[in-house]
Amino acid sequence: MESNYNSSFPKVVIVGAGFGGIELANNLKNKEVDVLLIDKHNYHTFQPLMYQVATGSLEADSIAFSVRKNYEGRKNFRFRIAEVKKINTDKNSIETTVGDIDYDYLVLATGSTTNFFGDKEIEQHALPMKSIPEALNLRSAILQNLETALLMPTQEEREPYLTFVLVGAGPTGVELSGSIAELRNFVLHKDYPELQKSEMKVYLVDFLPKVLSSMSEQASKKAQEFLENMGVEVLTGVKVEKYDGEVISFEGGRKIKTKNVIWSAGVKGIVPEGFSKEQFAKGDRLTTDEINRVKGLNNVFAIGDVSSSVSEAMPKGLPGVAPVAIQQGKHLAKNILHLIKNEPTVNFKYNDQGSMATIGRNKAVVDLGKIKFQGFFAWLTWMFVHLVLLMGFRNKVVVFINWLGSYISYNGGTRLIINPFYKKPVKVADPVPEG
Amino acid sequence: MESNYNSSFPKVVIVGAGFGGIELANNLKNKEVDVLLIDKHNYHTFQPLMYQVATGSLEADSIAFSVRKNYEGRKNFRFRIAEVKKINTDKNSIETTVGDIDYDYLVLATGSTTNFFGDKEIEQHALPMKSIPEALNLRSAILQNLETALLMPTQEEREPYLTFVLVGAGPTGVELSGSIAELRNFVLHKDYPELQKSEMKVYLVDFLPKVLSSMSEQASKKAQEFLENMGVEVLTGVKVEKYDGEVISFEGGRKIKTKNVIWSAGVKGIVPEGFSKEQFAKGDRLTTDEINRVKGLNNVFAIGDVSSSVSEAMPKGLPGVAPVAIQQGKHLAKNILHLIKNEPTVNFKYNDQGSMATIGRNKAVVDLGKIKFQGFFAWLTWMFVHLVLLMGFRNKVVVFINWLGSYISYNGGTRLIINPFYKKPVKVADPVPEG
Numbered sequence: 001m002e003s004n005y006n007s008s009f010p011k012v013v014i015v016g017a018g019f020g021g022i023e024l025a026n027n028l029k030n031k032e033v034d035v036l037l038i039d040k041h042n043y044h045t046f047q048p049l050m051y052q053v054a055t056g057s058l059e060a061d062s063i064a065f066s067v068r069k070n071y072e073g074r075k076n077f078r079f080r081i082a083e084v085k086k087i088n089t090d091k092n093s094i095e096t097t098v099g100d101i102d103y104d105y106l107v108l109a110t111g112s113t114t115n116f117f118g119d120k121e122i123e124q125h126a127l128p129m130k131s132i133p134e135a136l137n138l139r140s141a142i143l144q145n146l147e148t149a150l151l152m153p154t155q156e157e158r159e160p161y162l163t164f165v166l167v168g169a170g171p172t173g174v175e176l177s178g179s180i181a182e183l184r185n186f187v188l189h190k191d192y193p194e195l196q197k198s199e200m201k202v203y204l205v206d207f208l209p210k211v212l213s214s215m216s217e218q219a220s221k222k223a224q225e226f227l228e229n230m231g232v233e234v235l236t237g238v239k240v241e242k243y244d245g246e247v248i249s250f251e252g253g254r255k256i257k258t259k260n261v262i263w264s265a266g267v268k269g270i271v272p273e274g275f276s277k278e279q280f281a282k283g284d285r286l287t288t289d290e291i292n293r294v295k296g297l298n299n300v301f302a303i304g305d306v307s308s309s310v311s312e313a314m315p316k317g318l319p320g321v322a323p324v325a326i327q328q329g330k331h332l333a334k335n336i337l338h339l340i341k342n343e344p345t346v347n348f349k350y351n352d353q354g355s356m357a358t359i360g361r362n363k364a365v366v367d368l369g370k371i372k373f374q375g376f377f378a379w380l381t382w383m384f385v386h387l388v389l390l391m392g393f394r395n396k397v398v399v400f401i402n403w404l405g406s407y408i409s410y411n412g413g414t415r416l417i418i419n420p421f422y423k424k425p426v427k428v429a430d431p432v433p434e435g
Numbered sequence: 436m437e438s439n440y441n442s443s444f445p446k447v448v449i450v451g452a453g454f455g456g457i458e459l460a461n462n463l464k465n466k467e468v469d470v471l472l473i474d475k476h477n478y479h480t481f482q483p484l485m486y487q488v489a490t491g492s493l494e495a496d497s498i499a500f501s502v503r504k505n506y507e508g509r510k511n512f513r514f515r516i517a518e519v520k521k522i523n524t525d526k527n528s529i530e531t532t533v534g535d536i537d538y539d540y541l542v543l544a545t546g547s548t549t550n551f552f553g554d555k556e557i558e559q560h561a562l563p564m565k566s567i568p569e570a571l572n573l574r575s576a577i578l579q580n581l582e583t584a585l586l587m588p589t590q591e592e593r594e595p596y597l598t599f600v601l602v603g604a605g606p607t608g609v610e611l612s613g614s615i616a617e618l619r620n621f622v623l624h625k626d627y628p629e630l631q632k633s634e635m636k637v638y639l640v641d642f643l644p645k646v647l648s649s650m651s652e653q654a655s656k657k658a659q660e661f662l663e664n665m666g667v668e669v670l671t672g673v674k675v676e677k678y679d680g681e682v683i684s685f686e687g688g689r690k691i692k693t694k695n696v697i698w699s700a701g702v703k704g705i706v707p708e709g710f711s712k713e714q715f716a717k718g719d720r721l722t723t724d725e726i727n728r729v730k731g732l733n734n735v736f737a738i739g740d741v742s743s744s745v746s747e748a749m750p751k752g753l754p755g756v757a758p759v760a761i762q763q764g765k766h767l768a769k770n771i772l773h774l775i776k777n778e779p780t781v782n783f784k785y786n787d788q789g790s791m792a793t794i795g796r797n798k799a800v801v802d803l804g805k806i807k808f809q810g811f812f813a814w815l816t817w818m819f820v821h822l823v824l825l826m827g828f829r830n831k832v833v834v835f836i837n838w839l840g841s842y843i844s845y846n847g848g849t850r851l852i853i854n855p856f857y858k859k860p861v862k863v864a865d866p867v868p869e870g
Contacts, residue, residue, distance in 0.1 A: 042578065043851045061494040061849045068626040069846070078629070081582050081852075098586055132853060143477065147516050151533055191503040194513070394840055394849075398833055405829055411504070414496045414829075416478045417516075418567060419854065 007076055009034040010340050013094065013103040015084050015272075017044045017067050019322045020304035021109035022391075023329030025077070031337055035077045036103075038096065042067055042081050045132055046390050048322065049399070051172060053135040055142065055179040056415030057406060060132045062399045065391040084110075087274035089297055094272070105299050105336050108271070108286065109329065112305035112320055115266035115283065124423070125245035126263035129172065138262065140421035142180070145259050150194055162200040163258040165248055167240055168265030169206035170214065171357040174223055176262060177204040178359040181230040186410040202232045203256065206265075207239040212365070214319060215355055219365035222374040226359040240265075267320055269306040281308035281317070290347035291335050292328055301336075303328035309348070318350055322389075327351060358382045361407070442511055444469040445775050448529065448538040450519050450707075452479045452502050454757045455739035456544035457826075458764030460512070466772055470512045471538075473531065477502055477516050480567055481825050483757065484834070486611040488570040490618055491578065491850030492841060495567045497834045500826040519545075522709035524732055529707070540734050540771050543706070543721065544764065547740035547755055550701035550718065559858070560680035561698035564607065573697065575856035577615070580694050585629055597635045598693040600683050602675055603700030604641035605649065606792040609658055611697060612639040613794040616665040621845040637667045638691065641700075642674040647800065649754060650790055654800035657809040661794040675700075702755055704741040716743030716752070725782035726770050727763055736771075738763035744783070753785055757824075762786060793817045796842070 009032050014021045017039035025037050043064040052058040071077050082096040093102050114128035127138045142164070149161040166177045184200045204211065204227060210220045211227070211234060224234050239251040249255045268284035279295050281287045285308035287295040292307055294300045301307075304325030310317040318324045328348060335345045354368035356378065364379040366372065373381075383403065387396050406412020444467050449456045452474035463470050478499040487493040506512050517531040528537045549563035562573045577599070584596040601612045619635040639646065639662060645655045646662070646669060659669050674686040684690045703719035714730050716722045720743035722730040727742055729735045736742075739760030745752040753759045763783060770780045789803035791813065799814040801807065808816075818838065822831050841847020 041852065042582075043849070059494055059496040060853055061496075061851055064849065064851050064853075066626075066849050066851065069849070072625045072846075080585070081579075136853070144516075147477075150515070190507045191501075394836070397836055401829070401832055401836075411507075414478070414499065414501050414504070416496055416499050416501065417476065418495055418499075418571070 007034050009076060010104040011036065011102060012105045012107065012336060013038065013101060014107045014109055015039075015094070016109035016111055016304075016306075017041070017079075018047075018109055018111045018304060018325060020111075020325035020329040021107070022067075022070070023326045024107060024109065024303065024333050025071070025329075027330050027333030028336070029074065031333075033076065033105075033336070033340070036101065037067065037071075037077070037079045038082050038084065038101075039067060039079075040081065040083045041132075042079075043132075044070065044391060046395075047130075048386060049390070050129060050132070050135045051176040051179055052413075053132065054129055054138040054176065055183055055413070056139050057179065057413035058399060058402055059414065059416075060136060062395055062402065063390070064132060065395060070391070084272045087272050087300070089274060089300060092299070103299070105339070106301065107332065107336075108294075108300070108302040108306050109304050109325070110270040110272070110306045112267035112283075113270050114263055115268040116263065117266065122240070122243050122261075122263065125243050126167070126261040128263055129176070130267070134424075136419065137421055137424070139415070140417045140419060142183075142260065143415055143417050144421050146188075146192055146195070149199075150192065155199060158195075158199060160246065160257045160259045162195070163203070163256060164201065164260045164262065165203045165205060165256055165258050166262045166264065167205050167248075168263065169204050169208070169211035169234070169236065170264060171212065171355075172264040173204055173206070173262075174211055174227065174357050174359060176264065177202055177232045178227060178230060178363070181227070181232050182360050185230065187415075190411055191415070203235060204232050205235045205238050205240065205250070207237065209237045211236065212357055215357070215365065216367045216372050218372050219357070219367050219374065223357060223359055223365050226363045226365075226374075230360055230363075267305065269308075271306060281310055283308070285317075291345045292332050292348060299339075301332055303332055309350075321355065323353060324350055356382050356385070442469050444511060445539040446471065446537060447540045447542065447771060448473065448536060449542045449544060450474075450529070451544035451546055451739075451741075452476070452514075453482075453544055453546045453739060453760060455546075455760035455764040456542070457502075457505070458761045459542060459544065459738065459768050460506070460764075462765050462768030463771070464509065466768075468511065468540075468771070468775070471536065472502065472506075472512070472514045473517050473519065473536075474502060474514075475516065475518045476567075477514075478567075479505065479826060481830075482565075483821060484825070485564060485567070485570045486607060486614055487848075488567065489564055489573040489577070489611065490614040490848070491574050492614065492848035493834060493837055494849065494851075495571060497830055497837065498825070499567060500830060505826070519707045522707050522735070524709060524735060527734070538734070540774070541736065542767065542771075543729075543735070543737040543741050544739050544760070545705040545707070545741045546760075547702035547718075548705050549698055550703040551698065552701065557675070557678050557696075557698065560678050561602070561696040563698055563859075564611070565702070569859075571854065572856055572859070574850070575852045575854060577618075577695065578850055578852050579856050581623075581627055581630070584634075585627065590634060593630075593634060595681065595692045595694045597630070598638070598691060599636065599695045599697065600638045600640060600691055600693050601697045601699065602640050602683075603698065604639050604643070604646035604669070604671065605699060606647065606790075607699040608639055608641070608697075609646055609662065609792050609794060611699065612637055612667045613662060613665060613798070616662070616667050617795050620665065622850075625846055626850070638670060639667050640670045640673050640675065640685070642672065644672045646671065647792055650792070650800065651802045651807050653807050654792070654802050654809065658792060658794055658800050661798045661800075661809075665795055665798075702740060704743075706741060716745055718743070720752075726780045727767050727783060734774075736767055738767055744785075756790065758788060759785055791817050791820070 046063040049063045082098040086095040116123040145161040149158040152158040242249045286302040288307040305320040356366040358364040364382040365374045366378040481498040484498045517533040521530040551558040580596040584593040587593040677684045721737040723742040740755040791801040793799040799817040800809045801813040
């Protein structure tokens, strides 16, 4: 039923309204193509600020933007809320929850989800944060455990509810542990005067020897210093062995009693059925060539986190960050138009503009090529960049007001529990595009 | 475990953080009482703007305010997220989901929920809107049905998804039908260019002969005129006979095919177990005397929607609106302090300051005693009053920005579907305090 396109233009189907998919669709505006964008949600998610939703500093709508609103008045464009179940490359068609859809060019921009590296027990008990529903669920878990701690008569019984262990010291783990530490430092005594600050513990764990290992030595060191000053116990070079929902165990024998293990130790690509083993690279990503074409296919592409751009020039591949997806989306738009016109394509080259992470109030680390700085000015830079990148004028205003309010009051956010915490059933596979 | 109060002051337990409960707790500040406030949610809900959450004009956090934040720094005050299961008036104790709690004075401010008047089939299929989770669920239903309509090839198949029937033409039904009509008039062609405005229908139904029957004749007439000008088909004097999820049938034989029946035709009090039949008045409310004391009890009170203040002076009782709950909460605080000091109590007298309803852009009706006005100035009055009453400076600012943005763009709100629509299981009883 989805084959009635508006025009006779080539059909470009984009799966996923993340950074890559949105940028690609934007760059196909007013071109002679018929664009169909698919996502399981009706909004684009600004993932870099998701941790603030999880700790209740921002509401979900501040970092989400309606896809339909973004493409209002756009010609030769359609959007469908759907999940892709299977791709039939031989028939140039995809099977979705809203029926079969034909394509001339297919672009998978489905992103990534949390990688528990096959440990079903950890997957069952640890909390992920790769989508807005997951971030809201994490918030409910954190707040409900504080509420439960209130009901426990002894410190021993309160301990697991007040102990937070973040596994994975990349930007997500660093930002989230900083944010939870600030919840303890600035908010706990106001919202929960019956609880003691000293009873609430925050751990940040990584099996690598340092935090923010993808950033400069300087950034890594300073970030750890900031975290420790805020009262986060940083455990590097430590490997998680087991977590059963009550106790997390590390190699070497150390154990921590906790109800709150938050897992940001890795991601894996979200790929629908229909690809062969040979088309996969490390981390369930699709192997792509220099123009983001999936190995062995002519008209199927993958961009962003779901694509593995390993090449001779880049043996380690590209990092799973927004700028890669954005640049690939923009670049692929041109190449698709070249392919349609039988013109030669241009190879993709990543322009690394640096990276940054915030740790807390007045504390951030920024690497811009050779320029590296940390502290208050880095924090201002971080805020400025994120406000600029955030989609939608209303969202920029609302986030700015929230940040200003938080900065003045030391007590921003609403910390609402709209839906109570639920345990996500653990599935064997999750072939779902992530918005 | 909940008996360890901070002080030897009399224990006042307030169930429900709605308008009445919050006002009562506010007025017991710095008094010689120990206050425990209980609600199933950790936020107070500003119900008058809930319909804007349902249609995606406002986000939930704009009309919700954290209870903990509201009482920061407050002495002799505690808050618990809990549901009250049973009240044991003989033991001065309540059974809750977080354990038993003793009281010296108990105040039920549990509010009301949707009344389906015993029709289980309608309860199963019609959509209620009496809490934030219900409003968000209604939003998901509305938006998902628009999305589904897109997939239907014929007008006949699209019709039930694009037909909205609101049952109950009180303020909620009027405001919601106006809001859905504006969604059609201003947003549909932008967000869903594949759908025709003429295909989307909005009906407002009531078995009474007019809309807003609690307001003046003038307000009622003008509201109906506004609605009809906006394209709402108003069906008064019409009684619903049956709704099976596909077709709604009315007495007299008329039928409308629709997937969207929104039920605001009545409310009933939310009362925990532990009361006898003789203590109930019409609409599952608790019979209360002139000081809001529940019939037959010395130290148990009910205020707001859950209380029926029928008396010789007021044979019809008081309307279930916020000002009644607020005035009763404020008044009861004084009377509880009188009772503690063995002073005479003062009877409650409702000061009716009028009522208002908004229908849409530039359109509202206001009755202030003998002063009645409608249209643009009424609309400004409505907005001003609601901004003033809304709790929290941040909420006021965010709602004002949203309204300003909507007014300028004719296309406010984000219309996010965070959680997909779910059908609520129909229970026999719902003994739950509503925030």
